[in-house]
Amino acid sequence: MFENFFTFRTQRHRVSFEIIRKRDFPQLDRQAHTYLDYTGGGLYAIPQIEKHQKLLRESVFGNPHSINPTSSLSTALVEETREKVLSFFNATDEYDCIFTANASGALKIVGECFPFDEKSAFVLSKDNHNSVLGIKEKAQKKGAKVNFLELTPDLQIDKSDFLKALEEVDHYDTKLLAYPAQSNYSGVKHSLQMVREAKEKGFYVLLDAAAFTPSNLLDLKDVPADFVCISFYKMFGYPTGIGCLLVRKETCCKLQKDYFAGGTVKVASTYDQTYALHQNHEKFEDGTINYNQIPALKIGLEYLESIGMPRIQLQIQKNSRQFTGALSDIRHQNGSPLIKIIGPSDMEVRGNTIAFHILDSLGQRIDLEQIEQDALRFNISLRTGCFCNPGADECYHQLKRPEVKELLDAIEINNVTKIQQLKRKRGAVRISVGMITNEKDLMTLLNFLNNYLLADARNAA
Numbered sequence: 001m002f003e004n005f006f007t008f009r010t011q012r013h014r015v016s017f018e019i020i021r022k023r024d025f026p027q028l029d030r031q032a033h034t035y036l037d038y039t040g041g042g043l044y045a046i047p048q049i050e051k052h053q054k055l056l057r058e059s060v061f062g063n064p065h066s067i068n069p070t071s072s073l074s075t076a077l078v079e080e081t082r083e084k085v086l087s088f089f090n091a092t093d094e095y096d097c098i099f100t101a102n103a104s105g106a107l108k109i110v111g112e113c114f115p116f117d118e119k120s121a122f123v124l125s126k127d128n129h130n131s132v133l134g135i136k137e138k139a140q141k142k143g144a145k146v147n148f149l150e151l152t153p154d155l156q157i158d159k160s161d162f163l164k165a166l167e168e169v170d171h172y173d174t175k176l177l178a179y180p181a182q183s184n185y186s187g188v189k190h191s192l193q194m195v196r197e198a199k200e201k202g203f204y205v206l207l208d209a210a211a212f213t214p215s216n217l218l219d220l221k222d223v224p225a226d227f228v229c230i231s232f233y234k235m236f237g238y239p240t241g242i243g244c245l246l247v248r249k250e251t252c253c254k255l256q257k258d259y260f261a262g263g264t265v266k267v268a269s270t271y272d273q274t275y276a277l278h279q280n281h282e283k284f285e286d287g288t289i290n291y292n293q294i295p296a297l298k299i300g301l302e303y304l305e306s307i308g309m310p311r312i313q314l315q316i317q318k319n320s321r322q323f324t325g326a327l328s329d330i331r332h333q334n335g336s337p338l339i340k341i342i343g344p345s346d347m348e349v350r351g352n353t354i355a356f357h358i359l360d361s362l363g364q365r366i367d368l369e370q371i372e373q374d375a376l377r378f379n380i381s382l383r384t385g386c387f388c389n390p391g392a393d394e395c396y397h398q399l400k401r402p403e404v405k406e407l408l409d410a411i412e413i414n415n416v417t418k419i420q421q422l423k424r425k426r427g428a429v430r431i432s433v434g435m436i437t438n439e440k441d442l443m444t445l446l447n448f449l450n451n452y453l454l455a456d457a458r459n460a461a
């Protein structure tokens with residue numbers, strides 16, 4: 001159905017990434033942007049939105065869940081897209097795809113529906129997005145044991161701690177492990193091998209793939225996690241507002257849901273307390289799904305495929321190495337480094353996210369808010385803070401419980417001076433690169449950073 005709307009010509013002659021940038025992302029250079037926030041959100045290619053607009057202009061889509069023609073059309077395209085998502089992640093047959101608002105929406109389903117109780121355990125790495133950490137609140141309320149996996153000083157999951165943590169909760173009936181395939185804080189790519197290792201020990205595994213899938217192929221035949229969460233705007237920019245939970249079919253039926261909405265029930269009545277929920281993705285897709293936008297996901301995935309995910313992955317790795325190397329090389333006049341990169345030096349375990357601090361020649365950190373302000377003048381999109389990943393930040397800065405509590409207390413009573421003072425001990429600068437990041441972006445970043453060298457030299461003179 002609608003083949004012509006979806007297919008992008010696969011690029012028979014390999015078009016360079018420079019040409020792809022000019023042809024498909026002209027808005028970037030036209031507005032002189034240096035976009036270095038691909039972990040925050042991917043960019044959409046113009047052909048994607050043109051194709052989707054054409055589809056919308058030439059079709060009439062009605063609300064699904066009826067056999068009328070406009071409804072059937074929506075249903076058909078939504079289901080085609082669901083199949084496409086599953087095949088993109090090599091998950092056809094074994095997995096179901098639940099459309100959600102974003103990765104957080106997918107994680108919330110796991111938090112609310114996983115059968116936590118006093119006989120269950122939830123093990124999660126300290127390196128996790130807040131949207132995963134939130135699951136611990138649900139687990140604890142239902143009496144589950146919660147254990148954190150420690151990180152090494154370079155922010156990798158400590159392998160011996162991992163094995164110990166699995167052993168420690170061995171006697172619990174139901175066990176869930178959650179970790180990110182790639183850290184949104186440090187860019188560390190955690191071992192995907194841990195999925196099988198944990199499953200062999202009777203764990204269900206929740207793999208947060210939100211920061212991983214934009215720059216890496218994920219093959220769920222190789223990595224059989226029970227739950228995988230994804231935000232599509234991070235992969236290809238458009239549309240925002242749609243993510244998914246990929247869930248193994250044999251695990252899906254273990255999820256317990258105590259709410260029903262339109263679309264999720266086979267039958268409900270005002271006379272009786274009983275209701276019957278659907279037993280597949282429909283059980284979790286509350287109300288009307290985003291049927292006008294969902295077909296744009298297929299367009300986005302096919303856009304990536306037209307370039308080739310393996311090729312995209314290689315290009316992003318190349319860009320990550322180039323940026324990491326260039327940042328590490330910058331020196332003050334006295335030879336001290338301008339940049340302190342957070343995380344491992346081994347590029348094999350690093351993804352496209354680079355978190356760092358800018359230092360003066362005495363090794364003192366430059367204020368993060370100042371950096372973000374300065375970057376504005378160069379039209380650079382970067383990020384500062386702890387990126388919704390307090391655990392990784394606490395580990396990196398070696399913050400102990402009392403220091404964290406001090407900050408929470410200051411926030412509670414809105415002690416602004418104290419908050420600012422304590423926040424200075426935390427956070428980092430984060431850049432992240434994509435397939436169309438180029439030399440010009442690197443030069444702009446280096447020019448921007450050069451100002452800190454000059455300012456330091458002026459101060460020293």
Ligand SMILES: Cc1ncc(COP(=O)(O)O)c(C=O)c1O
Nearest residue numbers: 102103104129131184210211231
């Ligand atoms: C690793 C990771 N997990 C989860 C999320 C949450 O994604 P969203 O805000 O799209 O729900 C993010 C967002 O940055 C992320 O990087």
